[in-house]
Amino acid sequence: MDILxxxxxxxxxxxxxxxxxxxxFGCFAGTLIGALPGLGPVxxxxxxxxxxxxxxxxxxxxxxxLSCIYYGCMYGGRISSIMLNIPGDEPAIMTTLDGYPMxxxxxxxxxxxxxxxxxxxxxxxxxxxxxxxxxxLAKAAIHFGPADYFALYVMAFATIGGVxxxxxxxxxxxxxxxxxxASVGLDPATGTARFTFGSYHLYDGFDPIVAIxxxxxxxEIIMYFExxxxxxxxxxxxxxxxxxxxxxxxxxxxxxxxxxxxFVCGVLPGAGASLGAFxxxxxxxxxxDKKGTFGTGDPRGIAAxxxxxxxxxxxxxxPMLTLGVPGSGTTAVMLALLVSLNIQPGPLLFERQPDLxxxxxxxxxxxxxxxxxxNVPMVGIFTRLLSLPQWLLMPIVVMVSFxxxxxxxxxxxxxxxxxxxxxxxxxxxxxxxxxxxVxxxxxxGADMENNLRRALSISGGDFGVLLQSPIALVIxxxxxxxxxxxxxxxxxxxxxxxxx
Amino acid sequence: MIDRIVxxxxxxISVSAFxxxxxxxxxxxxxxxxxxxxxxxxxxxxxxxxxxxLRPDPNPKAQSRPALTRQIATLAVLAGYVLxxxxxxxxxxxxxxxxCxxxxxxxxxxxxxxxxxAVGVSLFVIFDKVLGLPLPFAPALFG
Numbered sequence: 030m031d032i033l034x035x036x037x038x039x040x041x042x043x044x045x046x047x048x049x050x051x052x053x054f055g056c057f058a059g060t061l062i063g064a065l066p067g068l069g070p071v072x073x074x075x076x077x078x079x080x081x082x083x084x085x086x087x088x089x090x091x092x093x094x095l096s097c098i099y100y101g102c103m104y105g106g107r108i109s110s111i112m113l114n115i116p117g118d119e120p121a122i123m124t125t126l127d128g129y130p131m132x133x134x135x136x137x138x139x140x141x142x143x144x145x146x147x148x149x150x151x152x153x154x155x156x157x158x159x160x161x162x163x164x165x166l167a168k169a170a171i172h173f174g175p176a177d178y179f180a181l182y183v184m185a186f187a188t189i190g191g192v193x194x195x196x197x198x199x200x201x202x203x204x205x206x207x208x209x210x211a212s213v214g215l216d217p218a219t220g221t222a223r224f225t226f227g228s229y230h231l232y233d234g235f236d237p238i239v240a241i242x243x244x245x246x247x248x249e250i251i252m253y254f255e256x257x258x259x260x261x262x263x264x265x266x267x268x269x270x271x272x273x274x275x276x277x278x279x280x281x282x283x284x285x286x287x288x289x290x291x292f293v294c295g296v297l298p299g300a301g302a303s304l305g306a307f308x309x310x311x312x313x314x315x316x317x318d319k320k321g322t323f324g325t326g327d328p329r330g331i332a333a334x335x336x337x338x339x340x341x342x343x344x345x346x347x348p349m350l351t352l353g354v355p356g357s358g359t360t361a362v363m364l365a366l367l368v369s370l371n372i373q374p375g376p377l378l379f380e381r382q383p384d385l386x387x388x389x390x391x392x393x394x395x396x397x398x399x400x401x402x403x404n405v406p407m408v409g410i411f412t413r414l415l416s417l418p419q420w421l422l423m424p425i426v427v428m429v430s431f432x433x434x435x436x437x438x439x440x441x442x443x444x445x446x447x448x449x450x451x452x453x454x455x456x457x458x459x460x461x462x463x464x465x466x467v468x469x470x471x472x473x474g475a476d477m478e479n480n481l482r483r484a485l486s487i488s489g490g491d492f493g494v495l496l497q498s499p500i501a502l503v504i505x506x507x508x509x510x511x512x513x514x515x516x517x518x519x520x521x522x523x524x525x526x527x528x529x
Numbered sequence: 530m531i532d533r534i535v536x537x538x539x540x541x542i543s544v545s546a547f548x549x550x551x552x553x554x555x556x557x558x559x560x561x562x563x564x565x566x567x568x569x570x571x572x573x574x575x576x577x578x579x580x581x582x583l584r585p586d587p588n589p590k591a592q593s594r595p596a597l598t599r600q601i602a603t604l605a606v607l608a609g610y611v612l613x614x615x616x617x618x619x620x621x622x623x624x625x626x627x628x629c630x631x632x633x634x635x636x637x638x639x640x641x642x643x644x645x646x647a648v649g650v651s652l653f654v655i656f657d658k659v660l661g662l663p664l665p666f667a668p669a670l671f672g
Contacts, residue, residue, distance in 0.1 A: 083660045198580040202539060205574040209546060209567065216563040221553045223563060224546065251603060253634075254596035420636035421644055424627045428648055431610070432619075436662045444611040448604065460535050461586070478566040482559060490560030 032164060039387025042089065043395055051086070051094040052392050056399045059101015064411045065422060066109050069118030070102035070302075070342070070359040071465075072249060075241045076426065078366050079433025088370040089385040093392040095366060096346070099359050100152055100393065103302065103339045104400045107144045107331070108411050111137060120302035120338035123310040127323060127330030134326055141412075142272030143328050144335040145404040147284035149397055151336030154288040155295065155343025156393045162296075163379070163386075167351040170376035175483035176494055180501035180508075182477040185354045188297070188511040189466045197515045199462045207470020208477070210235055217475070218482060230442045237365040237472045239434055239443050240450045244464050245358075246430045247451025250423065252458060277405075280332025283313050291337030295344025295357070302338040302345070302357060309337025343393070350374050350386060354473070358465040361472055368472075532585030536578040543574035603633055618667035619657070624649030 042048065062073035074095050081091040106121030111128035124144060131140040173181070186204040213224040214234025225231040290312055291305035313333035314323045323330045342359070349360040353374040367374055372382070379386050403411075434447055454464055481495075488494035496502060546567065553564035610626035617625075628645030636644065657664045 080660075083656065083662045085661075196581075196586050198577055198584070199586075202574065202577040202581065205570055205577060206539070208570045209543070209574060212567040212570065216553070218559055219554075219563050221563040223553060223567060224549065247607070251600050254599045254603070418636070420631045420634035420640070423634050424630035424644065425648055427607070427630060428623055428627055428652055431607075432623075432652060432656055432664070435614070435664075436656065441611050441615060444614070445608070448607050448611070451607075452604070460531060462535075474570075481566060482561045485561045486559060 032160060035164075035383060035387045036160060036391060038383065039389070039391035040394075042384050042388030043093065043391035048090055048093050048388065048392060049395070051090055052097045052396050053399055055094040055097025056101045056396050056403055059098035059103075060105035060108075060400065060403055060411055061101075061414060062098065063102035063105025063121075064108040064117045064415060066113065066115040066117055068249070068426065069106070069120075069245075070099050071241070071362055072246045072426075073098050073102050074359055074362045074366075075238065075245055076430045076433060078238055078362065078369075079437050080429075081366070082369075083433070083436050088367065088372050089382075089388050091366060091370065092363070092385065092389050095363055096389055096393060097396045097399075099342060099363070100339070100396050101400060101403075102359075103152065103342045104145065104148045104404050105411065106338070107148065107335055108141065108408065109415055111140045111144065111331070112412055112415060120306045120341070121335075122303070123306040123334035123338075124331055126310070126334075127325070127327050130324070130326035131328070131331070136326070139272045139276045139328070140326075140331055141408050142277040142405055143280045144331045145401060145408070146277050147280055147287065147332040147335040148339045148404065149401045150281070150284040151288040151291055151339035151341075152343055152400070153394070153397050154285075155292050155340040156390065156397065158292050158296075158340075159343055159347055159393070160390055163347050163351050163390075166347060167376040167379040170352055173352075173376070173500060174498060175480040175487070176498050177500040177504065178480040179477060179484060179495060180498075180504040181352060181354055182473055182480070184504050184508040184511075185469065185473070186466065187508045188515075189463075189469065196461075197512070197519050199460075200466050203457065203462050203464070204466035204470045207467040207472075208474040209470075210240070210467070211471045211474020212478070217479075230440075234475075235446065235450075235471060236438070236443065237468070238362075238369065238437065239447050240471055241362055241365060241468055242430050242434055243447035243450025244454035244457075244468060246426065247448060248454030248458060248464075250427055251451060251455045253419075253423065272405075280328040283317065283329035283332040284336035286313060286316070287333035287336035288340040291340030292344040294337070295341030296347050302341040302359075305341025305344075306334035306338035310334040350378060350389075351376060353476070355469065358468060361465065361468050365472055530585070531588055533582050536581035536585070539578035540575055540582065543571045543578060547571040547575070599633055603630070606630055606633065615665055619664040620649045620653045621667060622649075623652060 043052070058077070059070075059073060062068045063070065077095065077098060081094060086094070102118060103120065106117035107124045107128065109115050109117040110121040110124040111132050114125050114129040116122040116125055128140050128144065131137070187201065189200055189204060211234070213231055215222055215232050222232060287309035290309045294305035294308055295302065310330065310333050313329055317329050318327070342357070345355070345357040345360045349355040349364055353364065355361040355364045364374060372378070372385070431444060434443055437443070457464055457467065484494050485492070550564050550567040550571065553567075554562065606626060606629045610622055613622040613625070624645040627648040628641045631641035631644045632638065653664060656662045
């Protein structure tokens, strides 16, 4: 078995002391970042990328640390959902629906246990999926030409809003704005300065990492004063620290269903963990809510979305690693890291750098075990950290993100750019325009343009080349379907606004 | 209404981007040139912003009231921090910046000062000494 030998090789990479230590650190930091309200996986990974640079880590080790943070955030997000009724991050919103009522009934430990096992189920199944599907997709993707890649980027941007029912004009506009921002700077092919307004600071364009930390972390700080001004009811009591083993498996079938749904949502471009949790919860509600207990503290109502968002985060790694097209905000940030380390994700990654890919996959299996330990017997640490005051946590987060960005370039100009992106991020959030497409556009714009240029220089300037490859045609067909679907949903919403 | 304003702003930006990009000239062996892609994108942005102007969402429900004073103060602290970072050096400016932020996030003056000093010193030690990232120490005092 090809895959098994590669995986064993991966474990040899993952169990080196440094990588193991980074994985454990990542799991712990990730759970903590996920648990703190307002700091999601995108922020966590974005803030710690500069730290990974600073530690002069090998690309493989850096990727292991950040992926473990990513997985950890997905586990941690549920903790404040259940204890405080405030989602620790966006994908954990669905978990508040049944998690907090359970905690109010004195079943906080049970709810945390069920959701930890569900997270483990989802994340492990998704990692299995990653192990078997990613190499297949990579093999298929080797046949992709420039025109096909261009089609793939078009699909990633066109479908990013997915089926969430948000005004599709806004998500598309966000992606296009990102693409426009990506063209700032010297054009790599001709050296023409574009949109630099004569400032040499802008010749290199916007560093995606600076932009990401600004868009997410800085805007979060400005937003904080609005969204947290009124706090809800106080935290629920944890009660007994360890749940009973039998109780923990109460939601297991729901977790299995949620994992499958979440995984599919994760693999689809532009969907990501929030959608995974949303679809898992609503499907589970349709299947098993016979007595109307969902929303009042039904264990299955925690198991399904938690398995869903964890499975989606594993699934989202597949298009990022095999195609270089990230499926979610956090994987977009990880792509930014890889690109800055001069590693181009894509189908050739599996052939050229098997240690990096398989080391990462093996580390994810280990991370799941570590996370299960951290999140069942040791969950008390994190619930206690939740009561740390915000005036202590928020300034530290701000300072770490500033020091991180400064350490990359030693330029105050970049810090001002970051604050500027923070303002932009705040404005976009206020206008209900999603930030993830902006980041994807900024990140993928250069590659998209390159592939377009390559395709056209092969054809001698004939745009028809874009439609000649069957692969590209299939991708465009799928894109058109998804677009029709999302505009259809948006239209229906407009005429008959949904109650939830 | 808000959507219409946003749409108009984006429309103006994209039309001017299209206008600015028209001057970028093509090189040899590159049939597309540096102008076409930005222009494609800008044209698309213009069309989409028209869509937003013609079919706006209802105004978002006011879920949260802006806390303008504290938000502007936060931005001022961040900008001031960046300006002072190189002249004052990392430990001092970070101490000041952290203390001001802690105040804004609701700490008392004593706690804010203490947090500032602790964060300023410990981050400097972690990043400069342990991780080996050279950070400005105190250029204003020691040149």
